[in-house]
Amino acid sequence: MLIFNKQSLLIEHLTPFWATKTTIGFVPTMGALHEGHLSLLSQSLKENEISVVSIFVNPTQFNNPEDLAKYPRTLERDVEKIASLNTKVLIYAPTVEDIYHGNTVSQSFQYDGLENQMEGKHRPGHFDGVGTIVKRLFEIIKPTHAYFGEKDFQQLQIVKKLVHKNNIPVKVIGCPIHREANGLAMSSRNERLSPIERKESALIFKTLSKAKKLFGMKSAKEISKFVTKTFENHPIIKLEYFEIADEITLRSCLRKSKNKKYRAFIAVFVNNIRLIDTISLN
Numbered sequence: 100m101l102i103f104n105k106q107s108l109l110i111e112h113l114t115p116f117w118a119t120k121t122t123i124g125f126v127p128t129m130g131a132l133h134e135g136h137l138s139l140l141s142q143s144l145k146e147n148e149i150s151v152v153s154i155f156v157n158p159t160q161f162n163n164p165e166d167l168a169k170y171p172r173t174l175e176r177d178v179e180k181i182a183s184l185n186t187k188v189l190i191y192a193p194t195v196e197d198i199y200h201g202n203t204v205s206q207s208f209q210y211d212g213l214e215n216q217m218e219g220k221h222r223p224g225h226f227d228g229v230g231t232i233v234k235r236l237f238e239i240i241k242p243t244h245a246y247f248g249e250k251d252f253q254q255l256q257i258v259k260k261l262v263h264k265n266n267i268p269v270k271v272i273g274c275p276i277h278r279e280a281n282g283l284a285m286s287s288r289n290e291r292l293s294p295i296e297r298k299e300s301a302l303i304f305k306t307l308s309k310a311k312k313l314f315g316m317k318s319a320k321e322i323s324k325f326v327t328k329t330f331e332n333h334p335i336i337k338l339e340y341f342e343i344a345d346e347i348t349l350r351s352c353l354r355k356s357k358n359k360k361y362r363a364f365i366a367v368f369v370n371n372i373r374l375i376d377t378i379s380l381n
């Protein structure tokens with residue numbers, strides 16, 4: 100396996116591929132890889148001549164220092180998982196210094212208001228951090244295709260906007276959510292859940308599925324009330340937000356319109372571990 104810790108060495112390796120217009124698939128990750136990440140990589144391997152995975156816990160997208168400190172870091176295991184899929188994948192696992200050159204701060208971005216909804220409201224500065232790292236990784240790797248999971252649907256829409264606004268020549272591809280047997284969306288943060296927390300977390304997808312069923316019959320307000328009630332008094336899960344929103348603008352749905360696509364979005368704390376999930380409603 101080729102693992103690069105320095106962008107200068109990765110750039111040296113990639114230069115001949117850029118010159119020959121080789122298709123380069125890119126899967127950005129923060130490590131603690133699971134089936135969801137591996138499915139993004141499988142798709143990249145199918146659709147491109149070479150594939151690059153980045154593994155970097157990006158400090159500037161964390162608004163909570165404890166979340167950053169506790170984020171799982173499992174580089175050796177991650178490399179093994181990638182190798183079990185394909186040993187020709189290039190891995191870029193930089194240091195903070197290699198990315199930020201001693202100035203670990205975000206650039207400021209505007210994404211036509213997408214950044215002001217849901218995660219943007221609850222995690223101030225998060226999408227500036229995501230924009231900063233994704234733009235930087237795109238500049239270093241110059242991929243032709245980049246793969247993002249739909250679990251972070253707001254992030255996916257924001258990255259598409261970033262690419263469009265900055266004329267970055269990469270096709271951004273959203274890929275379906277992978278779930279555990281009990282429906283829990285796969286996430287690197289699941290590594291921090293105890294067996295009982297993992298079991299209880301099945302309620303998140305169960306509630307989203309019920310919201311989808313109700314969507315044909317009830318208003319967004321009524322469905323939100325049902326969701327709030329579901330988590331009220333739950334011993335370990337605390338609802339942070341539930342929103343039914345337009346898939347394109349990510350604005351809250353006040354009144355359903357027939358020709359719009361809607362999604363439900365949820366964020367909860369399972370004890371102190373924050374999880375998000377989403378489901379398409381129509």
Ligand code: PAF
Pocket residue numbers: 127128129155157160229232233251254
């Ligand atoms: O989705 C993630 O894991 C991160 O936000 C990303 C896209 C790798 C940027 O750090």
